[in-house]
Amino acid sequence: ETGVTQTPRHLVMGMTNKKSLKCEQHLGHNAMYWYKQSAKKPLELMFVYSLEERVENNSVPSRFSPECPNSSHLFLHLHTLQPEDSALYLCASSLWTGRDQPQHFGDGTRLSIL
Amino acid sequence: GENVEQHPSTLSVQEGDSAVIKCTYSDSASNYFPWYKQELGKGPQLIIDIRSNVGEKKDQRIAVTLNKTAKHFSLHITETQPEDSAVYFCAAFLDGGSQGNLIFGKGTKLSVKP
Numbered sequence: 001e002t003g004v005t006q007t008p009r010h011l012v013m014g015m016t017n018k019k020s021l022k023c024e025q026h027l028g029h030n031a032m033y034w035y036k037q038s039a040k041k042p043l044e045l046m047f048v049y050s051l052e053e054r055v056e057n058n059s060v061p062s063r064f065s066p067e068c069p070n071s072s073h074l075f076l077h078l079h080t081l082q083p084e085d086s087a088l089y090l091c092a093s094s095l096w097t098g099r100d101q102p103q104h105f106g107d108g109t110r111l112s113i114l
Numbered sequence: 115g116e117n118v119e120q121h122p123s124t125l126s127v128q129e130g131d132s133a134v135i136k137c138t139y140s141d142s143a144s145n146y147f148p149w150y151k152q153e154l155g156k157g158p159q160l161i162i163d164i165r166s167n168v169g170e171k172k173d174q175r176i177a178v179t180l181n182k183t184a185k186h187f188s189l190h191i192t193e194t195q196p197e198d199s200a201v202y203f204c205a206a207f208l209d210g211g212s213q214g215n216l217i218f219g220k221g222t223k224l225s226v227k228p
Contacts, residue, residue: 045216056215058215101146105150
């Protein structure tokens with residue numbers, strides 16, 4: 001139990017579908033993150049939220065739309081995805097953003113685009 | 115650009131032997147270096163971290179060393195056990211201004227043979 005829960009664990013969708021990934025943290029943290037993990041590539045930071053405000057967006061295509069309604073919940077809305085978007089999507093949280101803050105990860109959502 | 119290099123990509127050891135994984139980074143301002151263990155079907159789990167004001171940190175069979183001058187840090191696992199088999203990631207905060215971006219190495223797949 002990492003304190004960061006992601007649902008669903010697996011998702012298969014067509015390129016024209018719309019779906020959402022959910023992340024919830026029970027650690028009392030104020031910062032949340034979305035990462036993409038693809039085979040044979042380093043983890044890629046997608047979005048950073050601090051106190052529900054987006055503070056980082058690493059040139060992610062607009063077909064990925066994040067939402068952070070409060071400091072415990074984070075969503076990633078997906079629409080019109082491409083096959084290359086198939087990957088493991090990881091959510092993480094930390095007490096604050098900053099250069100020395102440990103990040104704690106959930107177990108991810110395995111996304112497959114048909 | 116800013117990055118973290120990790121070696122080796124795969125490592126196979128006999129149970130009871132030691133394992134060493136090495137990482138180099140490019141940003142001399144980095145001050146926090148976590149290590150993560152990722153088991154199959156799970157997210158990365160923080161196992162140990164080190165800050166730039168110390169050169170070594172130990173936690174039971176795991177130790178991390180940091181050489182800021184040379185800009186490299188290493189993970190040492192002693193008396194390896196089969197349950198140590200996993201993918202290990204090093205990371206460092208690089209650039210990114212006040213928020214910082216946690217940049218990951220590509221990972222080392224460790225196999226411990228009984």
